[in-house]
Amino acid sequence: MTRPRTRTQRVVFQPTTYQGMQSGINQMIDAIRPTLGPRPRNVAVNDALKSKIEILDDGGSIARRIISLPDRDADVGAMYLRHMLWRLHEDVGDGTATAAVIFQTIFNEGLRYITAGGNAQRIRHYLEQGMRLILDTLSTMTAPVEGKAELAKIAQTICYDPPMAAMLGEIFDIIGEYGRLELRAGRSRALEREYVEGMYWDGGLVSREMIADAKEQRTVFENAAVLISDLDIEEPQHMVPALFVALKTGARAILIIGQRFSDKAKGFMIANNDSEKMRIMAVKTPQYGQDQIDALQDLAALTGGRPFVRATGNTSLDDLKPQDLGRVRRAWADTRYFGVVGGKGDPRALRQHIADLRAAHRNASDPAVRQKLRQRLGKLMGGSATLWVGGVTERDIDLRKTFAARTAEALRGALTDGVIIGGGAALLSCRPALWAKLAESADTDEQAAYRMLIKAMETPARTLIANAGGDAGEVLAAVEMAGPGWGFDINTEQIVDMAQAGIFDVAAVQKAAVHSAIASAALALTVDVMVHHKKPETSTNP
Template sequence: MMRRRSRPKPTIPEFKQTPGVVLQPRVHQSMQRGINKLVNAIRPTLGPRPRLVAIEKVGRDKPPELLDSGGTIARRVIDLPDADENIGAMYVRGLLWRLQEKVGDGTATAAVMFQEIFNRGLRYIAAGGNAMLLRNYLENGLRQAMEVLDDLQVPVEDRKLLNRVAHSVCYDPPLAESLAEIFDLVGEYGIVQVRSSRARDIEREYIEGSYWTGGLHSREMITDAANKRAQAENAALLISDLEFETFEQLEPALRLAVENGYPALVIMASKISDAVTGLLVTNQKAGRLQTFAVKTPTLRSDDQQAAMEDLAVLTGGRPFVKAAGDTLASLTPEALGQARRIWADMEYLGIVGGKGSPLERRDWIKKLSIAYHAAEEAEKRNKLCERVGRLYTGSAVLWLGGMTESEIEARKELTARTIQALRAALYHGVLPGGGAAFLACRQPLRQALSASDDPDEQAALRILLAALEAPFRTIVQNAGLNPAQALNQLEQAGPGATFDVTTGKVAFSADSGVLDIAEVARSALHSAVLGASLALTIDAFVHRHKPPVVTEPD
């Protein structure tokens, strides 16, 4: 009888490094190898006809993850086996991660420009150039290029252009058309929920008013059995995060609603006892006053506070906050919010036609909008965008289908990137796409180059000129075309022209839909130049004996 050999368990190689200090020329050489390894993995994803990158999953029996997003690819690379090369790769990874968090796209563009600047700058420094002077001149050239991008910006003012912008990001005509219609109706801050669908076609649904997470406290409060929700017309709203254990605690609100002739009262509370729930249901069935109770939106205290503030502005009430020691003993009619209609199911609370002051709402929206555009963290920015969207009282749900679950998830991720790009386009405008906007930035740099007699400045300008061509050349090459021939055709066509790699012909961006989001392009160029110029000044590595294990950049 043969004995069956047990299969050895797969092992994950341990990251090892020797503590110590690393100096030149090893610093530049190893850093360059690490940067090139990561950027070369991202480079094929740039453009409307990208190649895919396969990322091996932890389980060998699972299929690889196929990606065409530079930012996502960078996130998947945790470290390289060589500790010196790893520093270069993680430097770029952190830069691209922050760029994706800030604007949602542009990571592949930034990566190829970063690589061009770093590699050419390294050759100049190896030949005797001064890294600090080179950095200063690179940053001076950046300012000139950014001024050109500012002049090229075009506002997005109609649905047709919205469609072109969406298509330039997702390259999915049905998805682009759906998103263009949605944002044409709900605007820059409109809430767009993306959900999975069993149908293969894209479906969209528009929701009147605003809604928050936090539904009914009890199914017994449902009055519309068909839609599984409760609904009240011309209702008053008690906004609070209080806990009601006894009916006596809630009695001031009920008495006030009856005395002031409100046909319905909606009670918002973080907790309501079963006894109070039973009395509210009995009271409603008796026909005395239509009432139902909803949960205070969200779970985190700071998010709850923000939700209550927004509801107060929208409906004209004031929040009663448990942490502040508030009770209903001093409740007045002015403290209750009002709305044309309030509905709630077991998940959501909806407000239609809030009767708060339009002037106060406008000022509140302005304050939140300023905070949104100043926010650096993606999570904070997304929350502020949702808050503004709810105050504009318009939202949509986009249902996406596919053949497989992985296909649906990939489409949802692409949709999220496109939504973020559309918001940026509505606020900042668009530029000629396909790398054409960066090519337009070369003119003032060429003039500065011809007027300069400083070797370091001349080197910096030549490096920038090559970097500004890198996105265009990469896009064309990824499409299987000749970059030199395409660049020659584009330069002969004159100002305003772009190159459409899907047709292989020169086109004009306003008609072809070859567009870039202005803020994405600006941020990509800014990150690439500042990041690469700083990297060129690194002269030493210090390795720790036991480096901390992290997956996100600081």
Template sequence: GLLSEATFGDPARQRTDMYDAAILITNLAPDDPGEMIGVLEAVRAKPVGGLLIAARSLSPAVAGLLHANSVPGRFPIVVVKTPVHGQRGAIDDLAVLTGGRPFLKEAGDSLRRFFSNDFGQARTAWVTRQQFGLIGGQGDPQAVRRHTETLRGSHRSAGDKDARRDSLQRLGTLQGTSATLWIGANSDLEAKNRLAAAGRAAQTLRLALRDGVVPGGGVALLHGQDAMSERLKSSGDEMEEAALRIVIDALRAPAEALLINCGYEPAPVIAGIRRRGAPTGYDVIAGCFGDMHAMGLVDPARVVATAARTAVRGAALALTIDVIVHTRTTEVSTSPE
């Protein structure tokens, strides 16, 4: 968000908009107005509609210089704070997206050696008291694609949940798609529950968009029994056969539990699903068979694959240890991941 009140273009609207904006990207903390003279001269020589500076902090003297050179509505100059959490990653993303050169404290950079081609650019930049955003970054499209693929690889290989979330947020920033959910409620507790539900729904939708969907209601796992049964027939190893039987039973369990919970006898329904083949399933509310995709009853492929891997790990664990400790109350996860 906004770093200095002195550079806020329109206090009444609590927002500043710039078109064809030049962007200075740094994690430095300019405290000498002399550092910014070259930057101001360089930006005046470019056909741009404003200057957005992303910096770590700003001295009052530098803020005063920028405010004196800012012309609200014609050539605004706005300073925002470089994100503290994941700062280097955010700076790299911003540089790739806008085509600018980041000036880094770690590299010994100085704004006294700033040139006009060091600016990034965007068609539109906006700033509020809490946030800032860019539309139409002018970075090299091939560089953006390469950077995006690198982030996707980091997300796939990340073992830590926080690291996956951070890489996912960075991917969303680079791909330029966002949405705002306004959540209301009659009490703080209800609002908190709705917010948590909305977060889970957004995460599930994100997984579905990235990895695709499969028939829901346990149908995808149920149809996976056929492949496991074929493998069981061809297996000659006693330990492998035992593991495969455990997995086959686990693949049936979700659909069976859903049917029992809804008051159905599972055996005939599951037989009907297997007889009709994929992607046929059973709508427990309507009480009929049908194409699960057409009925909108789907699950994110990532969630189903994770459940299957968990079943396999459980089977492997049971076969390799002598004692299993089962907790009286099973922990239930509400996270789509």
């Protein structure tokens, strides 16, 4: 997308700053607002470059598609919000529409108060103080989730697809929060799932000559030794110590993992692949760089071997000892992947290794690092699941896959951090704590901040009801009458005890949405001046 070029920098002051930002923020949020809830309305995005129309119902994706607004003052507000929403989407996979409407309430109310003479920095301070109170209140409401039925109910609140919700509930009940789930396009209209025993990595056989089962195009060894390395094997004699040591340990099969094998080395292995004495297969070391070293360490923990890694200078196999080779009950490889089942490493060491990875995952703040750690943990958990997502058309399948991915992310969050009552009811239940603070405050800025927060906690429920075609004022009055923990079930159009009805939200998602929305809105309220660059860049990151 190109923008009109400006010849000079432009500095924008109040009231234009607020007016511009508010215009951009409201345009962005008005585009996302209809997508909140189980009866969302979709947003059509015209992709001029690809000449196609996308139908979206996910706030994060909608925000990502809006990469600039023609009014440059409005654009600043829109892009500020866009970055917040996409970051939230990347972190927790959901909650963007909730965050958007909370942001809008706080920003618009805050702006009204500040332009009437309130102090922006003090308002920000009190908003952040109130945000901590809300997060603490949500924590007290958080309950653990267990069992496929509960997980399926949560999944249903995200994907609104009962068969998929049931299947994802079952899958996550089995694979757990770190489990590996592959989503693939199905071959029919239905959903199908498969559970795979053991762990597998990218990196297939280095020669098709090593395929033992021509029909299945794979090779399977039982009770095999494993040489774990990222070495370049040039000369056949480099492998000889490994073969002798494997024989000495009683193994009659060996899986050799290496970065590269010369033709001479491959020829040696093929020529010496003897089903009576020693069967040999070699695969390429999975991944690259630090990820590769991590993968080798995981394999070592699993199988009890010692990784031979060039980066550590541990490259000679001459003094190889029996304990340097890993052992597995089953090793397999095809032309793309290799895997192991039943690693014979020390279970105590493996459990400690996994505990260390879990701790690192808990403490990591970078989403990319967290994802890598989760993938490593998933590989060590003993198996993986594949979900084939079917549909009527290719676009239908793509859409269902997107929903499945989003739901899967949320279910991981639910298993890790628990759930709270859904449909905006948990946020409504935060108001008594805010009312109490409001009542005891004598500071007008503080009072104003708490009023904004109270109103913001009602906004998601109001929006959900309105999106479903209900009268938000009337319904919320009925919810108030029913008492704490009650809310509006959009599907049955009844006031229900949300926990009993099984209507839950993922606690981590709701907390992240609340945190992002309030902190970002509070900061946005303090912006007084905007400076436009001479050649503004189109916002493409993300």
